[in-house]
Amino acid sequence: MRSKPVEMTVLRRVGEPRLFESRRVLTLILTAALAWSLLNVGWSDGVLHAGGLAALREMGGALLTPDLSGEVLAKLVGSVWRTLAYAFAGLSLALVIGFPLGLVASGVLRSDGGGRDPFRWAARLLLAHLRAVHELVWAWLFVAAVGLFPMAAVLALALPYSGILGRVFAELFQDVPEGPLRALRSAGASETQVFWHGRVPFVLSDALSYTFYRLECGIRSATVLSFVGLGGLGFHIQVALADLAYSRAWTFILGLIAMIVLVEAWSSAIRRRVTL
Amino acid sequence: MAVLLDGVSRRYGETLAVNNVSLAVPSGQSVVLVGPSGAGKTTLLRLMAGTVKPDSGGVSLHGQDLAGLSPGRELAGLVGIVAQQYDLVANLSVLQNVLAGRLGSWGLWRSLMSLVAPREKPLAMQALTRVGIVDRAYRRASQLSGGEQQRVAIARVLVQDPEVVLADEPVASLDPARAEDVLGLLTGVARESGKTLVASMHAVELAAKHFDRLVGVRDGCVQFDSTPDEVTPEMLDSLYELEGLCA
Numbered sequence: 318m319r320s321k322p323v324e325m326t327v328l329r330r331v332g333e334p335r336l337f338e339s340r341r342v343l344t345l346i347l348t349a350a351l352a353w354s355l356l357n358v359g360w361s362d363g364v365l366h367a368g369g370l371a372a373l374r375e376m377g378g379a380l381l382t383p384d385l386s387g388e389v390l391a392k393l394v395g396s397v398w399r400t401l402a403y404a405f406a407g408l409s410l411a412l413v414i415g416f417p418l419g420l421v422a423s424g425v426l427r428s429d430g431g432g433r434d435p436f437r438w439a440a441r442l443l444l445a446h447l448r449a450v451h452e453l454v455w456a457w458l459f460v461a462a463v464g465l466f467p468m469a470a471v472l473a474l475a476l477p478y479s480g481i482l483g484r485v486f487a488e489l490f491q492d493v494p495e496g497p498l499r500a501l502r503s504a505g506a507s508e509t510q511v512f513w514h515g516r517v518p519f520v521l522s523d524a525l526s527y528t529f530y531r532l533e534c535g536i537r538s539a540t541v542l543s544f545v546g547l548g549g550l551g552f553h554i555q556v557a558l559a560d561l562a563y564s565r566a567w568t569f570i571l572g573l574i575a576m577i578v579l580v581e582a583w584s585s586a587i588r589r590r591v592t593l
Numbered sequence: 594m595a596v597l598l599d600g601v602s603r604r605y606g607e608t609l610a611v612n613n614v615s616l617a618v619p620s621g622q623s624v625v626l627v628g629p630s631g632a633g634k635t636t637l638l639r640l641m642a643g644t645v646k647p648d649s650g651g652v653s654l655h656g657q658d659l660a661g662l663s664p665g666r667e668l669a670g671l672v673g674i675v676a677q678q679y680d681l682v683a684n685l686s687v688l689q690n691v692l693a694g695r696l697g698s699w700g701l702w703r704s705l706m707s708l709v710a711p712r713e714k715p716l717a718m719q720a721l722t723r724v725g726i727v728d729r730a731y732r733r734a735s736q737l738s739g740g741e742q743q744r745v746a747i748a749r750v751l752v753q754d755p756e757v758v759l760a761d762e763p764v765a766s767l768d769p770a771r772a773e774d775v776l777g778l779l780t781g782v783a784r785e786s787g788k789t790l791v792a793s794m795h796a797v798e799l800a801a802k803h804f805d806r807l808v809g810v811r812d813g814c815v816q817f818d819s820t821p822d823e824v825t826p827e828m829l830d831s832l833y834e835l836e837g838l839c840a
Contacts, residue, residue, distance in 0.1 A: 500680035500746075503642065504753050505669025505697015510704050514693055518684040 379563030389565055392553060393572045400549040401576065403467065403542065404535035407474025412528065414479035418444055419486030425493075425516060428508070444487070448480025456542050470547045474535055485527050486520070493519040522588060529584030536576055594656075595620040595757055595789035596641055601650035602813075603636055610636040612813035613650070618806075620655075620756075623780050623790040625800040628810035629833055634793035637810065638759050641791060643668055655756050669697035673755035675779065677762040679742040683735035687726070687745050690734050691717040694753035720748040724778060740771035747779055751786070758783055760792040764799075772796075776803050797829055 420426065422440035452473050459469035498515045506514065543549035550569050557566035596618040603611040610633045618624050626634040639645035640652050643659040652659045654671045662668045673694070681690045688711055695713060696704055703712060711717070721727040724744040729737060734745060743763065750758055763779055764772035780803045783790035794800045801807060801821035809816040809824075809832045817828050 496676065496678050496680040497682045499644075500674065500676065500749075501682070501693055501696060502664055503644070503669065503672075503674045504694050504749065505664075505666045506693070506704075507665070507696075507701065509701055510696050510699075513705060513708065514685070514689075514696060515682055518682050518689075522684055 376563045380567050382564050383567040383571055384562070384564040385568065389568050393568055396543075396548070396550045396553050396569065397572050397576060400536060400539045400543070400551075400573075403470045403474060403539035403547075403549060404532060406471045407539065408478060408528070408532050408535045410471060410475035411478035411482055411531070414447075414475065415444075415482035416486060418479065419483035420490065422483060423487035423490035425490045425512075440483075441487075444480045444483040446480070448477050448484065450477060452477045452538050453541065453545070456545050456547065460545055460547070465546050465548075467547070470539065470542050470549075473542060474538055478531060478535060482528065482531060486524055489520045489523050489527075490516060526584065526588055529580065529588070532584070533577055533580055536573070536580065540573055594618060595622070595654065596791060597651075597653045598637075598640065599651045599653075601640055601647045601652060603640060603645060603647050605636075609813050611640065611647075614813070614815055615650075616808065616815065616818075618789055618791060620789055621784075621787050622806060623783055623804045624792070624806045624808060625804040626791070626793040626808050626810050627795065627797045627800055627832070628816070630795065632810045633813040634810050635761055636813075638761050638791065638793055641757070642672055642674055642759050666697045669753060669755060671755055672757045672759060673750040673753045675743070675746050675750055675758065675760040675763050677765050679739070679746045679766075681734040681742055681745055681749075683733070685734060686731050687721070687734055687737065688714070688717055688730045690745050691720055691748045691752055694749040694751070697753065716752055717748070720751040721745075723751065723782065724748045738771075739767050740775055743767065743775050744778065747775075747782060751782060755788075757789045757791065760790065762793055762795070765795070772799065780804060797824075 418440045421436055422444055424432070424434060424437045427434050427437070455476050456469060456473035459473050463469050493516050497519075498511050501511045501515050539549060540551040540554070543551035544555055546552070550573055554566055554569045554573075557563070557569065594617045596616070598614055598616040601611055601614050602609065612633075614633075614637065616637075626637060628634055636645060640647055641654070641659075643652070643662055643664065646660070657671065659668075662671075682693065685693075689708065692707060692711055692713065695707075695716075699707070699712070706712065718727060718730065721730055724747050726737075726741055726744050726748075729741060729745075734742060737745065743766075758779075760779060764776050767775060776799060779792070780790060782788075790804075792800075792804070797807070801824060804821065806819070807821055807824055808818045809828065811832055816832055817824070819828075
């Protein structure tokens with residue numbers, strides 16, 4: 318290196334931070350920007366909604382007195398069931414589409430890592446397209462195409478979720494450490510055996526807990542999907558809020574929370590048992 | 594000869610990692626390659642394992658030329674590996690990790706079934722008893738300490754039952770007390786089952802206590818080759834001193 322003066326000057330420059338790279342100067346600039354923006358807010362006119370506090374108090378009070386009449390509870394059970402059905406069907410379909418796509422996209426099926434494998438790049442492109450569009454947008458599209466049928470909700474959930482699951486699965490498959498796989502090969506295992514005894518066990522528990530997390534997201538998404546008219550919990554929450562019937566709205570929101578908590582309990586019970 | 598290297602050289606880019614090495618290890622002997630890091634010990638072991646091919650010269654195990662063997666069942670019957678980082682499948686149970694040593698002998702269907710209902714369990718339990726951790730059989734491999742994980746790797750190679758066992762820095766990741774135990778176990782197991790053992794280590798004194806034969810390696814060449822009690826401090830000094838020449 319001593320014979321190359323060019324590299325020496327580059328090294329010296331890296332050592333000295335320039336003015337805007339210095340942390341203190343940056344902190345000062347950002348703090349000043351924040352102070353300036355706070356001074357420029359018109360605090361008196363319309364930052365806080367005048368009647369908002371009263372409405373908030375009313376909603377909070379309603380939390381203590383959720384509507385537990387038989388009619389509402391019957392609707393709750395029906396809509397919880399429907400929302401769960403959307404979430405489960407959507408996620409199952411997403412797994413069926415996402416797992417194989419993720420596997421191909423990871424490139425682990427090819428001994429060279431699939432650097433130039435056209436199938437791998439096609440799978441990655443497809444996954445990116447699927448998850449680029451939000452489930453709510455898919456729902457509008459499918460409602461426009463097939464009408465207000467449950468299939469529209471299931472497909473709207475399944476498509477973006479398969480894109481997300483596939484992407485995550487692909488990364489999990491790539492992140493498996495090479496050492497243990499080499500050890501299996503040296504014990505005489507074929508590539509298929511290495512896949513099942515090496516990659517799958519490494520990926521399984523993470524993939525499982527991520528899928529359960531996505532199921533949770535799916536329940537919330539299915540709730541929101543019913544705002545576009547597909548029925549379920551969200552529809553009832555929407556109607557109750559429009560009626561200003563906060564007690565009734567809370568019944569359905571508490572139902573939603575209960576569902577999420579139950580799924581969480583179920584998933585951790587299963588995850589604890591997954592050891593081969 | 595269990596292991597026969599005949600004038601083997603291997604180059605990585607500009608570096609000559611192994612320079613015209615000939616080495617013969619009779620069946621049942623335990624040999625350790627000692628020397629500074631970068632001496633070529635690991636490359637020598639990889640050449641013996643068939644995972645690296647020599648540029649020139651030949652490697653044979655029990656009379657079989659490795660050049661004609663590709664990784665798989667046949668090679669796994671000849672040579673097994675114990676690595677520094679244990680290389681267990683972290684999420685599988687200890688029992689499944691040990692049984693992985695049988696994968697070369699099992700067909701795909703049998704190995705898949707074994708993930709659900711372990712096959713040839715007595716064999717694995719016997720190996721785990723030998724390495725002293727049979728009570729850990731149903732734990733996840735990742736829950737074990739380093740020393741215990743290396744015992745699992747030894748049990749796996751016992752179940753694989755190759756003619757030659759190669760161990761690359763088998764105790765370098767363990768604390769001294771654990772290293773002593775595990776090394777005693779490894780050489781003991783090899784001795785009583787009549788396996789040929791070739792290991793690499795940089796801790797010479799520890800190595801001298803447990804192996805039949807010490808081979809000093811430096812700059813890709815063999816510097817000395819003798820029994821532990823023949824090794825003199827001068828030989829070690831010249832092996833580890835900073836400037837040196839290949840003989």
